Amino acid sequence: xxxxxxxxxxxxxxxxxxxxxxxxxxxxxxxxxxxxxxxxxxxxxxxxxxxxxxxxxxxxxxxxxxxxxxxxxxxxxxxxxxxxxxxxxxxxxxxxxxxxxxxxxxxxxxxxxxxxxxxxxxxxxxxxxxxxxxxxxxxxxxxxxxxxxxxxxxxxxxxxxxxxxxxxxxxxxxxxxxxxxxxxxxxxxxxxxxxxxxxxxxxxxxxxxxxxxxxxxxxxxxxxxxxxxxxxxxxxxxxxxxxxxxxxxxxxxxxxxxxxxxxxxxxxxxxxxxxxxxxxxxxxxxxxxxxxxxxxxxxxxxxxxxxxxxxxxxxxxxxxxxxxxxxxxxxxxxxxxxxxxxxxxxxxxxxxxxxxxxxxxxxxxxxxxxxxxxxxxxxxxx
Amino acid sequence: xxxxxxxxxxxxxxxxxxxxxxxxxxxxxxxxxxxxxxxxxxxxxxxxxxxxxxxxxxxxxxxxxxxxxxxxxxxxxxxxxxxxxxxxxxxxxxxxxxxxxxxxxxxxxxxxxxxxxxxxxxxxxxxxxxxxxxxxxxxxxxxxxxxxxxxxxxxxxxxxxxxxxxxxxxxxxxxxxxxxxxxxxxxxxxxxxxxxxxxxxxxxxxxxxxxxxxxxxxxxxxxxxxxxxxxxxxxxxxxxxxxxxxxxxxxxxxxxxxxxxxxxxxxxxxxxxxxxxxxxxxxxxxxxxxxxxxxxxxxxxxxxxxxxxxxxxxxxxxxxxxxxxxxxxxx
Numbered sequence: 001x002x003x004x005x006x007x008x009x010x011x012x013x014x015x016x017x018x019x020x021x022x023x024x025x026x027x028x029x030x031x032x033x034x035x036x037x038x039x040x041x042x043x044x045x046x047x048x049x050x051x052x053x054x055x056x057x058x059x060x061x062x063x064x065x066x067x068x069x070x071x072x073x074x075x076x077x078x079x080x081x082x083x084x085x086x087x088x089x090x091x092x093x094x095x096x097x098x099x100x101x102x103x104x105x106x107x108x109x110x111x112x113x114x115x116x117x118x119x120x121x122x123x124x125x126x127x128x129x130x131x132x133x134x135x136x137x138x139x140x141x142x143x144x145x146x147x148x149x150x151x152x153x154x155x156x157x158x159x160x161x162x163x164x165x166x167x168x169x170x171x172x173x174x175x176x177x178x179x180x181x182x183x184x185x186x187x188x189x190x191x192x193x194x195x196x197x198x199x200x201x202x203x204x205x206x207x208x209x210x211x212x213x214x215x216x217x218x219x220x221x222x223x224x225x226x227x228x229x230x231x232x233x234x235x236x237x238x239x240x241x242x243x244x245x246x247x248x249x250x251x252x253x254x255x256x257x258x259x260x261x262x263x264x265x266x267x268x269x270x271x272x273x274x275x276x277x278x279x280x281x282x283x284x285x286x287x288x289x290x291x292x293x294x295x296x297x298x299x300x301x302x303x304x305x306x307x308x309x310x311x312x313x314x315x316x317x318x319x320x321x322x323x324x325x326x327x328x329x330x331x332x333x334x335x336x337x338x339x340x341x342x343x344x345x346x347x348x349x350x351x352x353x354x355x356x357x358x359x360x361x362x363x364x365x366x367x368x369x370x371x372x373x374x375x376x377x378x379x380x381x382x
Numbered sequence: 383x384x385x386x387x388x389x390x391x392x393x394x395x396x397x398x399x400x401x402x403x404x405x406x407x408x409x410x411x412x413x414x415x416x417x418x419x420x421x422x423x424x425x426x427x428x429x430x431x432x433x434x435x436x437x438x439x440x441x442x443x444x445x446x447x448x449x450x451x452x453x454x455x456x457x458x459x460x461x462x463x464x465x466x467x468x469x470x471x472x473x474x475x476x477x478x479x480x481x482x483x484x485x486x487x488x489x490x491x492x493x494x495x496x497x498x499x500x501x502x503x504x505x506x507x508x509x510x511x512x513x514x515x516x517x518x519x520x521x522x523x524x525x526x527x528x529x530x531x532x533x534x535x536x537x538x539x540x541x542x543x544x545x546x547x548x549x550x551x552x553x554x555x556x557x558x559x560x561x562x563x564x565x566x567x568x569x570x571x572x573x574x575x576x577x578x579x580x581x582x583x584x585x586x587x588x589x590x591x592x593x594x595x596x597x598x599x600x601x602x603x604x605x606x607x608x609x610x611x612x613x614x615x616x617x618x619x620x621x622x623x624x625x626x627x628x629x630x631x632x633x634x635x636x637x638x639x640x641x642x643x644x645x646x647x648x649x650x651x652x653x654x655x656x657x658x659x660x661x662x663x664x665x666x667x668x669x670x671x672x673x674x675x676x677x678x679x680x681x682x683x684x685x686x687x688x689x690x691x692x693x694x695x696x697x698x699x700x701x702x703x704x705x706x707x708x709x710x711x712x713x
Binding site for chain 1: 515
């Protein structure tokens with residue numbers, strides 16, 4: 001049977017199936033990222049250029065959670081990520097109780113003061129005494145110490161999946177509240193430029209702190225090893241990534257298409273003013289949608305951490321391909337972006353088997369063809 | 383959803399009132415032009431000529447980019463492809479084929495324009511952010527092509543490219559000789575862009591920027607105009623890349639990489655979208671910053687990102703745009 005397949009396909013079956021699996025895994029990340037982009041674009045009308053950086057943050061957060069018992073930088077990273085929920089809390093509370101502008105600014109100033117000392121330590125020319133005082137007063141440093149004491153072995157993969165989604169998602173919420181929400185009345189391209197700038201900042205900070213060589217993240221014990229499928233060995237973790245990505249994508253689709261919340265979301269995508277007139281808090285929905293899209297990217301990052309090495313460039317390399325995927329699929333349909341993501345991953349894998357030279361460019365070539373034949377994208381509306 | 387402010391809104395009250403000037407320059411622009419030419423003439427005596435040449439190449443690149451975003455309203459996120467490919471072609475022409483520098487630069491410009499025909503033809507099928515994403519994806523394709531193609535030298539790039547002899551006579555090996563060539567190329571490109579903007583063709587470009595459906599309803603084939611503007615912009619970007627290659631004697635993947643596309647957007651944004659002198663100032667700021675902050679290493683990325691954010695949130699007119707608004711002149 002296998003011989004027949006090999007004779008028919010002209011390549012060894014293990015090579016073919018191995019590349020197909022790799023393609024499926026790439027496709028899983030394309031699907032999750034383009035899905036997040038599509039959900040954000042639907043409601044916010046911006047293309048989230050920070051998406052790649054947020055994918056990278058998800059992977060880094062998983063690494064930091066695992067290493068925070070032993071690595072001081074990892075604990076500090078979690079400490080800084082935990083500052084964002086504080087910001088959101090202050091923002092939400094001051095809005096709810098309608099305090100004056102001055103009080104609001106004061107509250108934000110207090111939160112800033114909690115982690116400013118730690119930032120000042122990195123300034124050049126700070127004396128040893130000032131350095132000690134600053135480190136003592138710094139909240140993220142304290143959090144890192146507590147975390148290292150409570151979790152000497154860190155938090156593993158299964159805890160990282162929800163926690164990273166939460167941490168990075170809340171970070172996204174704060175970005176939306178502080179920066180992106182100011183741009184809704186301007187040309188969409190300003191949103192693109194702003195998120196590009198935010199992505200550069202995030203990537204630069206991670207590169208400064210953790211270098212660009214990449215950090216290892218081991219596969220969780222439950223998912224180590226491989227299955228013998230008869231025609232190939234399948235590493236269990238890789239199979240898990242494909243299944244998990246499918247689950248997350250379908251869950252997102254179900255929420256958007258089948259629940260009341262999703263109905264509000266779809267309605268607001270069509271006519272935000274009208275939905276607001278019915279008494280639904282559209283601005284908050286926009287904020288949370290952005291957070292959810294970012295959380296999806298972070299989950300993809302956690303899934304990717306054991307496969308690729310965790311490094312600051314892992315997102316920016318992926319995101320341009322994801323943009324091409326989005327152009328091919330069109331952002332009109334949720335299911336469309338899932339299908340396009342997986343489909344293009346498989347096509348890329350097959351290209352690696354039959355014509356390896358073109359494997360890096362095949363998606364862009366497909367994009368050009370789709371633009372000629374169906375400018376609105378495969379699933380888009382003109 | 384209709385956007386309430388266009389990307390390159392010219393503040394009302396700024397236009398008009400000035401007496402018609404020479405060659406389409408108004409009074410304040412003429413003064414600015416004189417300052418620019420004087421600076422060009424004096425700069426090599428006060429600054430390191432190679433630095434000024436680098437700056438001029440990027441200034442021309444940014445001006446070419448601004449022709450698209452500032453006057454047609456098309457945001458290309460892949461201009462590095464045309465810039466870098468112009469550089470590779472010029473390097474190949476000068477080193478392998480042994481052509482003279484002026485032919486190499488023209489070849490770089492022509493190939494940039496030729497790539498622009500393909501890229502523009504595909505990209506103008508979509509608008510707004512889709513246009514940006516398509517140009518970006520096409521540029522990434524060019525990048526991967528350059529990684530693999532034999533003539534680009536892959537990771538090493540093309541190195542030790544001779545500057546050669548201008549018209550086969552004047553050696554450009556000295557920095558000062560090269561400087562005057564670069565200055566002339568830059569001024570030629572700058573004046574060409576100014577001429578394009580102030581031609582009847584340029585008026586249609588601006589009409590498309592302001593209201594494309596209306597331009598269509600007036601009988602203009604807007605797609606044709608957009609395509610020609612795209613090709614012109616890409617050709618000039620190719621010229622800029624070719625000149626930069628000859629100055630440094632090296633063509634590498636850095637110039638076709640996506641971050642270069644981002645940098646030219648940053649230069650134009652900092653200087654002022656849709657202003658004639660803005661991209662020049664923006665290029666000076668960004669190149670100068672990279673030069674003087676080089677010891678900060680990776681923090682330069684963070685600073686660049688911060689400038690993007692600051693420009694978008696607080697400073698949308700850019701340096702020249704704000705100056706023009708302050709003095710109530712159009713620069």
